[in-house]
Amino acid sequence: MLKIKKSEFYKSFIDYKKIPEHNKIELAFVGRSNVGKSSLINDVCGRKIAMTSSTPGKTQLINFFFINNSFYFVDLPGYGYSKSSKDVRKKWPKMIEDYLVYRKQLKTIIFLLDIRRIPNEHDIFLKEWFEKIEGLKVIYILTKSDKLSKSDINNQIKKISAHLNINLSDMICYSVPKKTGKAEFLKKLEKIIST
């Protein structure tokens, strides 16, 4: 299991081109606004390093955190709050697309989905898109599992796995207040970091 001994805020970027080159790997957190990305980062780091908010769609920056002096967590802006366009790509800020498409250091996507929601066309589009990026691993996290009963959790896991066509074993149920999922997630991270 990965131990996060040190976590520090590095920098925020608005422009993809301004992100410096380096030889460390990056793990990016992706998900709809308000799904719990920043809370997850804070939870695994054991301190409030990322800004959380109950107002959806606020963060429009790419935030970098340097972990254990060895790799970066990247908190990406959320998607899904622009109702102006039917084209899912247009709801997705250009800078995130650039980052995901061009960033050589990006090794893993941590894809967060609210356990209470059935994935929509946008989530499915992203899942299929990530699969096409060579060498990219995806970890699926179902967030806010404390909001459901045990039986509802099981039903939702099955529905989400069917909608997105992913194995049950590739998804981690997470709850910050109930402290579930953290050990499993850190075990997966350990594997990724050490290979």
Ligand SMILES: Nc1nc2c(ncn2[C@@H]2O[C@H](COP(=O)(O)OP(=O)(O)O)[C@@H](O)[C@H]2O)c(=O)[nH]1
């Ligand atoms: N009940 C519950 N609330 C959560 C959990 N994780 C995040 N939240 C809440 O969801 C809201 C959005 O969280 P945030 O981390 O800012 O989402 P982000 O927009 O994806 O970064 C905040 O009010 C959090 O407190 C969780 O595991 N359980």
Ligand SMILES: [Mg+2]
């Ligand atoms: Mg956030």
